[in-house]
Amino acid sequence: MVEWSPDYSIKNHHLDAQHQELMKYVGLAKVIINMEPAVKEAKLKLLISKLLIYAKEHIKDEEEYMKRINYPFFKEHRASHMVFMKNLKAIVSNFNDIDKTSVKLFEFLDHWLLKHILEEDKRIEAFRNCLTEINELPYNLQQKTKILDEAYDISNEVKHRYVCLCHLKVHEVCDTLDKELQREHSYICCTTCKNPIIKLDTELEKDENKFDDLLKQYYIE
Template sequence: MLPQWDQKYSINNAKIDAQHQKLFELAAKVEEISDRPIYQIELKKLIAEFFNYIKIHFQDEEKYMSEINYPYLSQHKLMHKQITSSMIKLIQSIKSTNDLKEKLYIVVNSWLIEHIIQHDMMIEHWRQSTQVKNAPESFEEERPKPKKFLYQCQCEGKTHKVPYDIHLKIQYSKVQFKCKECSANLILCKEKTEN
């Protein structure tokens, strides 16, 4: 089951939050049609709506990141480009309606929803941390701690706490980081971060 929109996914920007809510609604439609028969024309209409909406959303989100001087803007743009590219490939490789439904569900789940929950939330996390930096010293204890992404190697029971910038390099620049003890590549522990 895909997650539903929740206020905890807010990045405290009304326009972007409203767009994220709409994307969650579109994702719910994709999930709903994945379990029932559907005409190809209905499916194509949903894909077109999704595709057109994410293009507008990505432009607005990139503008917002630029306005707040988000330091990972170029990496975030690359992620948006990859999502758009995967949608185009999906549309071009249609074999059957069922094949299309299955691929669309994978794209929506693994790309879009995961992107909002993980990467878009980092925008808000960064914004909060910069606000606290500029606040009076009495607010120092409220400063958000930098998120760390948990990675594993081949050492038994060992996890590596990786900062967001390194996480982005591993995931999107295909740079490999190795454990100093076992020399194995670090692999992301799915969905796990530490505050």
Template sequence: MIDTQHKKLFELAQKSYLMVNHSVTKEEIKAVLKEFFEYMREHFNDEEEYMKSIGYPDLEAHKKLHRQIILSFSESIQVIHSANDLKEKIGIIAKEWLLQHILKEDMKIQRYCKERIFLENQTGSNQYDYVCSCPGKIHHVPLEIHQKIQKQNARFICRVCKQAICLKT
């Protein structure tokens, strides 16, 4: 669902961006802006629910980015003085804010989800296999420790070889 919404947002962004170099009426601009804004809000709400459902660790920071985009969108529209001004703002909103957000921030969610699925499939439980320099040694690491290693760059050292353990690939 989220990928389908991203495609729709790209279409709306493209539609908005194309208005910059074409002659359009104020009503056409308003209609596109309204559709874009409403769909963006709907998408953000759905995406936040999805992030919550998968336990995305950066949910609050991501929600804050969504609020900033919506606020910037609203503020930009309020300081418009002409149709050309409005078209320029649409281009900025479409290209720089939203598309950059999807390409940068939303891809983090996808990477997290893929990593999570990989790790869950690797062990079939809440334990993860890590290795060190000891030949054939596998450290079975609980979820809590695994998350510290992956998200907080914590280092855990093997008691035997005194080397940092790494996720087994």
């Protein structure tokens, strides 16, 4: 039976949590196989009802995530989701033989979830990792912050001040993103002026000449 492992993580804490929850459903399906006939049917119907609702929610969230990062294999991945829902509904549509249905449901979920995460969902992680490695970050500050918030708990992090060409505008950048930008020497843009945001350190604040030099370096051709 599938059990959660860090190897299955796609570095998105929300989707990882949903995958872990789906694995719990697989475990419940296995338990139901050996239940007494008097309670098996009711337990199986309840599990299926909850599973269908949760699977739809997970698929919706995962597909929205793929759209946000412009995942190039979105259509193919979405097609696999549609096949999953179709096969799941086909299995649970026939309750003539409760014993066979419970076994088929467990085997289907156990096989599909492991295969889907390792072969399909891990490709999403690989794609995003590739973007990071080549410093190809097609995000503005708001988009990048939202993506990081899905992978890390950044709500209580120290904020760093960045500036752009917008008059008197200061951007607050979380510590995780600040470290990434400084480490990788990469940049993200302001949604308003469309120019890179640059860290406003103490030296820049005290010396206007240094700020002018920075403007020439990053903004003036």
